[in-house]
Amino acid sequence: MQRNKELHDFLLDKAEQLTEEWYESLDKTGGGVYASNDPEVIRTLKAQNFEFHQHLCKVFVMEKSSFFQEFDEWIMNVASDPEHLNTPTHLIMREFIRVRNQYMVFIDEFIQNQTKLVRQNKIDLWKTVIIEAIDVVMTRVVEEKHNHLNKRIDEQENTINELSSPVIDLSNGKALLPLVGEIDTFRASSILENTLAKCTEKNTNHLYIDLSGVYLVDTMVAQQIFQLINALKLIGVETTMSGIRPEIAHTAVHLGIDFGNISITPTLAKAFSLPN
Structure with a gap:
C-alpha cells in the first residue's frame, strides 16, 4: 500500500x-x-x-x-x-x-x-x-x-x-399544410404526428392540405395521408385537399380509399375561394 x-x-x-x-x-x-x-x-x-x-x-x-x-x-x-x-x-x-x-x-x-x-x-x-x-x-x-x-x-x-410539414396559420381558425417532395413512410408518419399536434396547439378548425408539390408516394404513404384526414376529423378539424396529382389519385383508388366525404379542389387557389 x-x-x-x-x-x-x-x-x-x-x-x-x-x-x-x-x-x-x-x-x-x-x-x-x-x-x-x-x-x-x-x-x-x-x-x-x-x-x-x-x-x-x-x-x-x-x-x-x-x-x-x-x-x-x-x-x-x-x-x-x-x-x-x-x-x-x-x-x-x-x-x-x-x-x-x-x-x-x-x-x-x-x-x-x-x-x-x-x-x-x-x-x-x-x-x-x-x-x-x-x-x-x-x-x-x-x-x-x-x-x-x-x-x-x-x-x-x-x-x-x-420544417417539412409546416402548419401555417391563416385566419379565423384556418391553417395550411403545404407538402413538397417525396414522402416516404417515415416522413408520412412524422407529418401525421406533427400536424395533429400543431392543429391542436393552434386551435385549428379547418386545414388546407396542398399536395401539388408531391410527385411520388407509395401505397403505405397514401394510406397515412388519408389516416391523417380521418384523425383530424376526430379532433374537430375539417380538411380540404388540393393539388392531388393523377399518380396519387390512382394509388388512392387502387387502395379503395373513399373520396366521398373529403373536400377536394384541383388547386389551392380554388380551395381558398370555397365558402366555409
Whole structure:
C-alpha cells in the first residue's frame, strides 16, 4: 500500500509535465480539437488533460467503484464538449492510447528511482491497473460521445420533419399544410404526428392540405395521408385537399380509399375561394 501511495504521489507531481509533453508531441494536422489554433480551445484542452491525470493517478489509492464514480463527471464533460463532439472518434482513441504509453514510461521512471527492488509482479500489476483504467475511461467517453451525437441527430431530424410539414396559420381558425417532395413512410408518419399536434396547439378548425408539390408516394404513404384526414376529423378539424396529382389519385383508388366525404379542389387557389 505504501508503494501505491508513493506511485500516486509521483504521478500526481508529474501531471503538469504529462500534459505539456503530451500536447507538444500532439499531431496537430489530424483535425478536430487537436488541430485547433484557438488559444481558448488549446487552454481548455490542456486543462481537460491535466484534470484527467489528477483523476487517473488516484486509481492506486482509491477503491475501484469510487474511483470510476469520481471520474464520471470528467467523462461526461469531455464527451459532451462541442470541440470533442466535432473530433473524429478514432483521433480521440488515438490520444488515449498515447497517454497510456506515457504512463508506462513514467512508471518505469518511478521504478528506477526506487532504492529498494520492486518485484516484477508488482510492476506488471501497476501497468495492468493503468491500462484497464484508461481503457474503461476511453470506452465511456466514446460511448457518451456517441449518445450525444445520436441525440443531436434526433433533434435535427425532428426539426427537419417540422420544417417539412409546416402548419401555417391563416385566419379565423384556418391553417395550411403545404407538402413538397417525396414522402416516404417515415416522413408520412412524422407529418401525421406533427400536424395533429400543431392543429391542436393552434386551435385549428379547418386545414388546407396542398399536395401539388408531391410527385411520388407509395401505397403505405397514401394510406397515412388519408389516416391523417380521418384523425383530424376526430379532433374537430375539417380538411380540404388540393393539388392531388393523377399518380396519387390512382394509388388512392387502387387502395379503395373513399373520396366521398373529403373536400377536394384541383388547386389551392380554388380551395381558398370555397365558402366555409
